[in-house]
Amino acid sequence: MSKPAVLLIGGLTHTNTEWKEFGSKYVLKEFRKGTREQFLSNCKNGEYDDVVALYRSNTSTSETGPFDEELVSVLPRSLKYICHNGAGYDNIDVDACTRKGLEISSTPIAVDDATADVGIFLLLGALRQAWIPLTAIKAGKWRGNTPLGHDPKGKVLGILGMGGIGRAIAKRARAFGMKIAYHNRSRLPPTLEEDATYLSFDELLAQSDVLSLNLSLNAKTRHIISAPEFAKMKDGVVIVNTARGALMNEEDLVAALEDGKVSSVGLDVFEEEPKVHEGLLKSERAFIVPHIGTNTYETQREMELLVLQNLESAVDKGVLLTPIPEQKGKLNGHL
Known part of the structure; x- marks a missing residue:
């Protein structure tokens, strides 16, 4: 049986080791650097067609732009989960994701x-x-x-x-x-x-x-x-x-x-x-002050770990640990 594929968008600072360890049970794909045009092209060309969950880092917007309706529309049909690093997720079109059946998690508690x-x-x-x-x-x-x-x-x-x-x-x-x-x-x-x-x-x-x-x-x-x-x-x-x-x-x-x-x-x-x-x-x-609320080593690492935990739980068990509240009751399954 082939391993499920997961996608990292943007960089990691504190949990690169933990991400690489996922390679024992998942196919790891990455889009750490690039442009929105490149990412859209990758999606349209089928590069991510086997991806079931993605990790969206807190710097990923600088690479892909917002997860608006245009971007969400080209995400692979295999994708089920968007695991976002950040307590806020206003750069994700939640309605567009919900219509496509995509479940989203964020990082409350850690922040x-x-x-x-x-x-x-x-x-x-x-x-x-x-x-x-x-x-x-x-x-x-x-x-x-x-x-x-x-x-x-x-x-x-x-x-x-x-x-x-x-x-x-x-x-x-x-x-x-x-x-x-x-x-x-x-x-x-x-x-x-x-x-x-x-x-x-x-x-x-x-x-x-x-x-x-x-x-x-x-x-x-x-x-x-x-x-x-x-x-x-x-x-x-x-x-x-x-x-x-x-x-x-x-x-x-x-x-x-x-x-x-x-x-x-x-x-x-x-x-x-x-x-x-x-x-x-x-x-x-x-x-x-210039948006430094979560700008500590301990919190940044805890946020990254929580995203990885959400991704692992989603792929292995079909359950997000910290789903966003707007989707509760709007999607089938565990929400």
Whole structure:
């Protein structure tokens, strides 16, 4: 009986040894470097016609471009599973994959702690407006025009999207004495909710002193925070975003920052990365870092291992370990 074939798209940094070990039971195919045109041509020419599962690295978009409808349409009929490295998967057309019967996994859990750590770092930096003293001391001006900051203790932290990362942020924020409120598609069970208060979307906007965005980007959540939502928030609200930049209308965010509706922001993500809005670059009240939420050795390795585990489970058992939630109930089999 011939071995099943699997495909690696993009590079590996920490798990090349584990990938090569798969060669004992799978036919290993690779597209580590190349262009979208080359990949599309490979698909059309039948190079991957025996592939049942693929590993899509977190750098693969630079090689193939997004997994949009055009690309998905030429993927081999043999393919059943797309194992994606990343908690976010907005560069995959989920609807197109679902129509083709392709099951997708991502890497939740593995990213939770590192992303939450950066979230708290940004939260504290925004509350203290830390960008001002950081740039002042580098310029030899000691504190410069550093204003008084704010303590997190007693503040309401509103979490929009209480998944694994949101709960990890809540856990850390409790240590600083913050009160936790959240809004989700559905209320959490008591074991996960703990002491957090479940609010409607509008209630969360109105009651949060700090609003943390921790939800996936999709057609429904794009620009979920825009001018009308800023208008419903407290004057002087602090915004933290470690999820995806396009969850907010960046033009509206800059306007709210400039007129004082938003007192400060802590951002790891931006709407048109790597481009950053000029208004955020110029604002002393924007505490920003360049999408480094999962940029640690431990987390990067754990993410790569989880993708390999998803791929192995899918090929050997027909079950993805961490399937994306949008596909549950839409495909036959184990979803």
